[in-house]
Amino acid sequence: QVTLRESGPALVKPTQTLTLTCTFSGFSLSTSGMCVSWIRQPPGKALEWLALIDWDDDKYYSTSLKTRLTISKDTSKNQVVLTMTNMDPVDTATYYCARSNYDSSGYSAFDIWGQGTMVTVSS
Amino acid sequence: DIQMTQSPSSLSASVGDRVTITCRASQGIRNDLGWYQQKPGKAPKRLIYAASSLQSGVPSRFSGSGSGTEFTLTISSLQPEDFATYYCLQHNSYSWTFGQGTKVEIK
Numbered sequence: 001q002v003t004l005r006e007s008g009p010a011l012v013k014p015t016q017t018l019t020l021t022c023t024f025s026g027f028s029l030s031t032s033g034m035c036v037s038w039i040r041q042p043p044g045k046a047l048e049w050l051a052l053i054d055w056d057d058d059k060y061y062s063t064s065l066k067t068r069l070t071i072s073k074d075t076s077k078n079q080v081v082l083t084m085t086n087m088d089p090v091d092t093a094t095y096y097c098a099r100s101n102y103d104s105s106g107y108s109a110f111d112i113w114g115q116g117t118m119v120t121v122s123s
Numbered sequence: 124d125i126q127m128t129q130s131p132s133s134l135s136a137s138v139g140d141r142v143t144i145t146c147r148a149s150q151g152i153r154n155d156l157g158w159y160q161q162k163p164g165k166a167p168k169r170l171i172y173a174a175s176s177l178q179s180g181v182p183s184r185f186s187g188s189g190s191g192t193e194f195t196l197t198i199s200s201l202q203p204e205d206f207a208t209y210y211c212l213q214h215n216s217y218s219w220t221f222g223q224g225t226k227v228e229i230k
Contacts, residue, residue, distance in 0.1 A: 046224045049220065063124050063218045100214075113167055115166055116166050
C-alpha cells in the first residue's frame with residue numbers, strides 16, 4: 001500500500017524559511033520512473049503545483065516560485081524535503097505531497113496524495 | 124507557462140443530471156491531462172489520467188475526453204457523493220498547472 005505523509009511546522013513567521021518533509025512508503029524513489037511533487041492550496045483557493053523531484057534526482061520548479069524553492073530527497077529514509085524561503089502571509093496554505101510515475105508515454109501524475117499539512121504564516 | 128482555463132467555475136445540478144466540465148489549454152498538451160475530485164477538508168483524488176483513462180476504483184459514470192487543447196470531464200448521472208470541487212491538471216511541460224476548479228453544488 002502506497003502512503004505519503006507531510007510534516008512540518010504549523011506556524012511560521014514572515015521572512016522565515018519553511019521546511020516540509022514528505023515521508024512515504026510502498027514505493028522507492030530509487031525506482032526508475034518514480035517522482036514526488038509538492039502542491040499547495042490556500043484556504044478557499046485552487047491547487048498550485050510547486051516542485052517535483054524524480055528518481056534520477058532531476059528537479060523541476062514552479063516558474064513563479066523557483067527562486068524561493070528547493071526540493072531534495074533522502075532515498076534511504078524514503079523522504080522528500082521542500083524548503084521555501086522568505087515566507088509571507090500569502091503563502092498560508094495546505095501543503096500536499098503526491099506521487100507521480102514517468103514512463104515512455106509520459107507522466108502519470110498524482111495517483112496518490114498525502115493528507116496535507118496546514119501552514120500559517122503570521123507574526 | 125501553459126494556462127488552463129476551466130469552466131464553469133461553479134454549477135448547480137440535481138441528482139441524476141449529466142454534468143460536463145471543460146478545460147482549455149493555452150497550447151497543445153497532447154493527452155497529458157488529469158482530472159481530480161476534492162471534497163472539503165480532504166486531499167484531491169485522481170479520477171482520470173491521460174485525458175480519458177479511468178482511475179482504478181472510480182465509478183464508470185465518470186469519463187474524460189479530449190486531446191490537444193480542449194478536454195472534458197463528464198459525470199453521466201450525478202450522485203450525492205459527487206458534490207465536490209473538480210480540477211484539471213496539465214503535466215505536458217513545466218510548470219505543471221491546474222485549472223481554477225469547478226464547484227459542483229446541489230440544486
